[in-house]
Amino acid sequence: MSNLAHDFKNFARYFPSMPIHWVVLHYAKRHLKSHRRIPPDMAFMLTYVMWADKKYSDSQPRIPAGSPGGGQWTSGDGGGSAGDIISNPISAISNVSLEIMTTIEAECESQLESDLQICRSLGSASCYAQAMQRYGACLSGKIIPPFNF
Amino acid sequence: MKIAHRTLTFNENNKPIQIQISISAPLQTEGSWYCEWTIGWPHGVRTARGYGVDSVQALRLTLEMIGAELYSSPYHATGNLYFEKPGDGYGFPVPPNLHDLLIGQDKLSF
Numbered sequence: 001m002s003n004l005a006h007d008f009k010n011f012a013r014y015f016p017s018m019p020i021h022w023v024v025l026h027y028a029k030r031h032l033k034s035h036r037r038i039p040p041d042m043a044f045m046l047t048y049v050m051w052a053d054k055k056y057s058d059s060q061p062r063i064p065a066g067s068p069g070g071g072q073w074t075s076g077d078g079g080g081s082a083g084d085i086i087s088n089p090i091s092a093i094s095n096v097s098l099e100i101m102t103t104i105e106a107e108c109e110s111q112l113e114s115d116l117q118i119c120r121s122l123g124s125a126s127c128y129a130q131a132m133q134r135y136g137a138c139l140s141g142k143i144i145p146p147f148n149f
Numbered sequence: 150m151k152i153a154h155r156t157l158t159f160n161e162n163n164k165p166i167q168i169q170i171s172i173s174a175p176l177q178t179e180g181s182w183y184c185e186w187t188i189g190w191p192h193g194v195r196t197a198r199g200y201g202v203d204s205v206q207a208l209r210l211t212l213e214m215i216g217a218e219l220y221s222s223p224y225h226a227t228g229n230l231y232f233e234k235p236g237d238g239y240g241f242p243v244p245p246n247l248h249d250l251l252i253g254q255d256k257l258s259f
Contacts, residue, residue: 093161097223098192104221109197116200120180125202128181129244132199132210136217136244145246 045097108138115147124149150174157219157239159191160229166191168230172211175204182207186215190224209242216241216259220250 011030012023024045115131126149137144150173157168169189175182183198184207195218199211219239224230232239238255251259 093192093223093227097226101223105195105218116181119200119202123180123202125206128201128206128210132213132217133244133246135214136221136247139217139221140247140250141221142246 045100104139108135111135111138111144118147122149155232155240157230157232159224160231160235161191168224170215172208172215175201175207177204184208184211186211188215188218190222213242213244216243216255217247220247 008027011027015023015026112131112135115134116128119127119131127147130145130147130149134144134147136142151171152174153172155170157170159166159168167189168191169187171187173185175184181200181202182204183200185196185198188195197214197218199207199214201207201210216239219225219230219241220243222230228235230239231237237253238251238258240255240258242259243250243255248256248259
């Protein structure tokens with residue numbers, strides 16, 4: 001059985017022009033209908049996808065439906081199988097969410113490292129504090145505030 | 150050198166799993182200070198560094214970084230991660246722009 005992330009990306013390919021949160025909600029509905037349950041961490045997945053939407057939608061339009069890789073906006077295939085989730089209902093955290101978590105951490109840490117280079121050159125406490133706010137916003141899917149110093 | 154440690158609990162189907170968090174003493178490097186920290190998630194250990202202009206800020210921002218990590222994790226999203234009791238937070242501050250995420254005692258303290 002294909003893994004959940006792969007299945008989700010395939011589903012998204014059919015709706016290349018729709019906002020990604022719309023795609024997630026409809027995917028969740030379909031998943032609920034066919035499996036009678038959704039991953040308990042679907043809310044986290046939704047947060048991630050909105051984060052990915054914000055991050056990628058402007059600078060990286062999704063490939064049109066019907067093309068190879070159509071509709072994709074992130075890299076990497078999922079690590080969690082739908083089978084895992086369905087056959088193992090005690091699992092509170094899906095592998096998909098853990099994969100997402102790792103991806104977000106790497107992206108946000110990369111941003112933090114860039115910010116820290118600026119802060120080191122400035123030697124400003126305010127810069128470090130703002131870099132941490134930018135990191136926190138990145139991790140939690142919020143709008144990343146600009147530096148203000 | 151480890152200077153602080155906290156154990157959280159993640160309940161997976163009523164089976165408690167301990168999440169160990171540790172913080173190392175501030176160290177100086179290339180014009181800034183940092184504290185290394187780790188969170189022993191069930192799926193693997195996460196290690197990173199919180200930086201500041203001096204050792205005090207490095208320590209403070211490390212606590213905020215850990216708080217941001219906890220509150221942004223899928224473990225928090227399940228509602229089954231806790232320090233003393235479920236829904237009461239983890240005792241770590243978060244950056245000011247994440248205050249809306251705080252729960253329980255954390256909301257009152259930070």
